Amino acid sequence: MxxxxxxxxxxxxxxxxxxxxxxxxxxxxxxxxxxxxxxxxxxxxxxxxxxxxxxxxxxxxxxxxxxxxxxxxxxxxxxxxxxxxxxxxxxxxxxxxxxxxxxxxxxxxxxxxxxxxxxxxxxxxxxxxxxxxxxxxxxxxxxxxxxxxxxxxxxxxxxxxxxxxxxxxxxxxxxxxxxxxxxxxxxxxGAFPVFAGAQKRAPKWMQDASLEWLYRLIQEPRRLFKRYFVTNSLFIFMVLREKLRLSWFPSHT
Incomplete structure (x- = not known):
C-alpha cells in the first residue's frame, strides 16, 4: 500500500x-x-x-x-x-x-x-x-x-x-x-453511537447512491449544514480548479 x-x-x-x-x-x-x-x-x-x-x-x-x-x-x-x-x-x-x-x-x-x-x-x-x-x-x-x-x-x-x-x-x-x-x-x-444502536445509519440504498450525507443532514441540519454545503462546495471548486490546471499543464502534477 x-x-x-x-x-x-x-x-x-x-x-x-x-x-x-x-x-x-x-x-x-x-x-x-x-x-x-x-x-x-x-x-x-x-x-x-x-x-x-x-x-x-x-x-x-x-x-x-x-x-x-x-x-x-x-x-x-x-x-x-x-x-x-x-x-x-x-x-x-x-x-x-x-x-x-x-x-x-x-x-x-x-x-x-x-x-x-x-x-x-x-x-x-x-x-x-x-x-x-x-x-x-x-x-x-x-x-x-x-x-x-x-x-x-x-x-x-x-x-x-x-x-x-x-x-x-x-x-x-x-x-x-x-x-x-x-x-x-x-x-x-460517529461509528460509536451507530454501532451501539443509539443512532441510525442511512439505508443501504442511500449508502450505495452516495446519499448518506443527505440522510445525516436531515438528522442534524444545524450541525451539518455548513459542513455539507459550504465545505463540499469548496472541495468541488478545488477539484475542478486542479483539473483545469492539469489540462493546461499536464506535465506539472
Whole structure:
C-alpha cells in the first residue's frame, strides 16, 4: 500500500481487505499507529488549519471514508480507490480482532454509548477481549490525566484503540499519543453511537447512491449544514480548479 497525493494531502491507497489485514497485524505487534478516517470535512480542515494539515500528512494511514475523495482521485489522476467507511470498518475489525486475539479499547463518546457497545460486543463477538473503555470529560485533560489514560491503555494490552472524539479533536489526540500509546489508534467518529444502536445509519440504498450525507443532514441540519454545503462546495471548486490546471499543464502534477 502507498499514499496517493490528492491536491495538498496524502490519502492511503489500497483495498478494504488490505487495510483490515494491515491494522490487525499492527495490532498484534502493538505498534503505535495513527489511522485517520478522512471525509471531505477533514480534508478541508487539513487545508485551512496548518497544524492540522501537518497531523493529517504525518498520519501513518489515511483512509478515504468519503466517496467524494475516491471520486476525486479517479477524476484527477485515474486512481481507482474504494471507499473505506469508518462505520463499516469498526465492526469488521472487531470481528477480526476477536478471531486473532487482539485486545481492543474504546475511547470517547458517553458512558451510556460505551455500555451499549460492550453489551453488543458480548453478544456478537463473544471471544472479543475488551481491554477497557473510557469516556473523557469535554474539558481539556490535565497532563496527569493524560498520563493515566496512557498508562491504562498500555497496561490493558490493547492492540487497537477505537477513538470517537469527533473531528478534528480525535485526530489531534491520536497525533499527540503517537509513540506514547502502544496501539493502533483509529479515529472512527460517529461509528460509536451507530454501532451501539443509539443512532441510525442511512439505508443501504442511500449508502450505495452516495446519499448518506443527505440522510445525516436531515438528522442534524444545524450541525451539518455548513459542513455539507459550504465545505463540499469548496472541495468541488478545488477539484475542478486542479483539473483545469492539469489540462493546461499536464506535465506539472
Amino acid at each position: 502507498y499514499k496517493a497525493k490528492l491536491l495538498h494531502a496524502n490519502i492511503s491507497s489500497g483495498t478494504f481487505v488490505d487495510f483490515v489485514q494491515q491494522m490487525i497485524q499492527l495490532g498484534k505487534s502493538r505498534t503505535s499507529t495513527s489511522v485517520f478516517v478522512a471525509n471531505v470535512h477533514m480534508f478541508i480542515e487539513s487545508k485551512q488549519d496548518y497544524q492540522f494539515g501537518l497531523f493529517f500528512n504525518n498520519a501513518d494511514i489515511v483512509l478515504p471514508d468519503g466517496k467524494p475523495l475516491c471520486a476525486a482521485l479517479n477524476f484527477l489522476y485515474g486512481i481507482k480507490q474504494e471507499r473505506v467507511a469508518g462505520m463499516d470498518l469498526m465492526p469488521i475489525l472487531l470481528d477480526e480482532a476477536s478471531k486473532s486475539g487482539v485486545i481492543v479499547y474504546f475511547y470517547g463518546s458517553t458512558d451510556d454509548v460505551l455500555q451499549k457497545i460492550r453489551e453488543k460486543c458480548v453478544l456478537v463477538y463473544p471471544s472479543l477481549k475488551i481491554g477497557g473503555m473510557y469516556s473523557p470529560p469535554f474539558r481539556k485533560l490535565t497532563a496527569d490525566e493524560d498520563q493515566k489514560i496512557i498508562n491504562d491503555i498500555n497496561a490493558s494490552g490493547a492492540g487497537i484503540v477505537f477513538v470517537a472524539l469527533g473531528c478534528p479533536k480525535q485526530e489531534k489526540w491520536m497525533s499527540a499519543m503517537k509513540g506514547r500509546i502502544s496501539s493502533v489508534m483509529i479515529g472512527v467518529g
